[in-house]
Amino acid sequence: MNEIEIEYCEPCGLLPAAEKTGHALLTTHADRIHGLRFTPGHGGVFRVDVDGETVFDKASDEDFDVDVIVARVGARLSPPTIQL
Numbered sequence: 001m002n003e004i005e006i007e008y009c010e011p012c013g014l015l016p017a018a019e020k021t022g023h024a025l026l027t028t029h030a031d032r033i034h035g036l037r038f039t040p041g042h043g044g045v046f047r048v049d050v051d052g053e054t055v056f057d058k059a060s061d062e063d064f065d066v067d068v069i070v071a072r073v074g075a076r077l078s079p080p081t082i083q084l
Contacts, residue, residue, distance in 0.1 A: 002051065004037070005047075
């Protein structure tokens, strides 16, 4: 399926971080991503889910590191589909 959701706190100003993360994910894994959704939230949230499973959550992860998030997402994505 390979659907990614980035939920970010709009009032906290986390949209630029969400955009940066989304850009990095598309640049690195475009051939395996079937959908990327940005969801505004509140309360300091910044969470990245792959097919409904959280791979990064600012509330429990120590550092916001785009490279770490990209690697975690990549580890959860299914291989690319080959078109014949």
